[in-house]
Amino acid sequence: MQSDITLQRLSAEDPNAAVVAGWIFEAWGHLHPGLTLEQAIDRTKAKCGQAGVPSIFVATQGAVPVATASLVADDMSIRHELTPWLASVFVLPKWRGQGIASALVRRVEAEATASGFDRFYLYTPDQQALYRQLGWQDVERLEYRGENVTVMSRQMEL
Template identity: 80%
Template sequence: MQCDIILQRLRADDPNAEIVAGWTFESWGHLHPGLTLEEAIERFKAECGQGGVPSIFVAMQGETPVGTASLIADDMSIRREFTPWLASVFVVPEWRGQGIASALVRRIEAEAATHGFERFYLYTPDQQALYRRLGWQALESLEYRGETVTVMSRQLGL
């Protein structure tokens, strides 16, 4: 990761919160039919916690956000027994391939571990290789909201 990238907790009143919420809505809004951008922004801001679950982190290059990742209680309505979740890992396309996603995932892992979680989860349609490299293990493949996804978990503290 470039040395001038800083990871920081995103606050709901941060001027970048709406930009970052827009990324996640554009990337995954189709998984929530009927959800408007305005509703998505409000939900997103509600997940900007002070620590633990929920928390959102943003990768900053100077004053510019270039990536994000979240730690949330529930990301998959059909797997409510799984909690918490790594969610919404996104890096602006021109910043990809520089280790930013990996750094964001590691930051979320540290946040989960600090708050006493021993295991947490994610689902992805297409980034299994990235998460496997970072120590995640596939649990199952399934159809979720019109996409084939892999549910993965990570044991913390290993």
């Protein structure tokens, strides 16, 4: 990852919260029919916790946001028993391939373990290889809201 990229916790008051919400809405809003951008912004701001679950992290170059990842209690309505979740890992296209997503995933992992969780989850339709490289393991493949996805988990040492 470039040395001029910093990772920080996102707060609800941060103007970048609306930017991050827009990215998430554009990338995954189709999974939530009827959700408006305004509702997505409100949901994102509600997930800007001060520590633990929920938390949202943003990678910035200077003051400009370039990527995000979240730690949330529930990211899959058909798997409520699984918690917490790595969610909404997103890197702007021109910043991809530079290790930013991996750094954000590691930051979320650190947040989860600091909060006492030794196992957590994610689902992805197409980024299984990245997560496997980072130590995640496949749990199951299923159809979720019209997409074929892989649920993955990561076992951490506390």
